[in-house]
Amino acid sequence: MNEVTIPYSAKKQKNMALLFLLIGIAGLAIGYYIFFIEPRVYLIGRVVSIFLILLGFGGFLKLILAPKKATDAAIAFSKLGIQGNTTPVAKAAGLIEWSDIAEYQIDDRYIHIALKNPEKYAERMKSFFVRDTFMKGQKGALAISIAEVDATEGEIARYVYQFINESFQQKGWS
Template sequence: MEKEIKLFRNSKKTKNLLLTSLAVCIILLLVIIYSAGIFDGELKIKPLVFSSGAFLIMLILLLKSVLSLKDKSPLIELNKQTFYGKTTPVSKSFGIVNWEDVADIQLQKTGGDTLVVVSINNPEKYEGRLSKMFWNIAYNNSTNQLTLMYSASEIDIDANELFNLFNKSWKESTSLNR
């Protein structure tokens, strides 16, 4: 690999995600209003509590996404020795990873998204980078590996192309180290 690969935010995909999030917030707000008894005068506690919690979470995520639109830096960077991505909270917090520590790369369907899943050996080397909660999400006790996921939902390419880029970069970096 002669040069660095930088993948930037695709504004069309980002707008679609934000509009979808906004639509979910509006639906949750309508459920809150209905559960509060505005239409029929009957208070429904369980749906009100659930929809209020979900609405707050979605609203916070939506506002965070809108604020992140100012960031014009690449969402994923791949070069000869390392890679970095900030398309998921764990990968963003984790930071730069050396290709030499990668054990496996897979494509995995999770929820409504297809993610590139990178398994990393040598977790001791990366200890202290993540909060305890994120470490527990990323660390697999049985394999003694860290698992990082990267999404193509906001970048210029689809998940299969991202997977191919990761695989190609990983193979090229291992052939350079031999």
């Protein structure tokens, strides 16, 4: 097997859009309470309510008006490595070579990847904020979201295991 591409799921994107809508509605409810019913609330409460409104409705509109296409590759596995397009940091890192992976862990939401040489991937990242998040916030580790794809945790684990083993066998490692 040369390559496996996992596309985005339209159904999961709609579910995420509804979640963002609920966050926006909660922000509106909190904002209404803070601004009209109990105006003695501190500034931080007002800022949080406005943030929730913007995040919720912004995320909702983005996912409803311009969702990722079902033909777009969310995650791609190949003999060379893994490439994730589901998070800004993983997308900016590009292809993660199997030999650069120190360890990985897969849960129901993410593929967590610890890298042997994170500086190599930080150099590829053009945006200062993405690079800073990668190096300081995530301490040189990557997280590829699997929340937007239809593949199960078990399928993802099988692909990672299969391709990482093929890569090591080609190099003569066991």
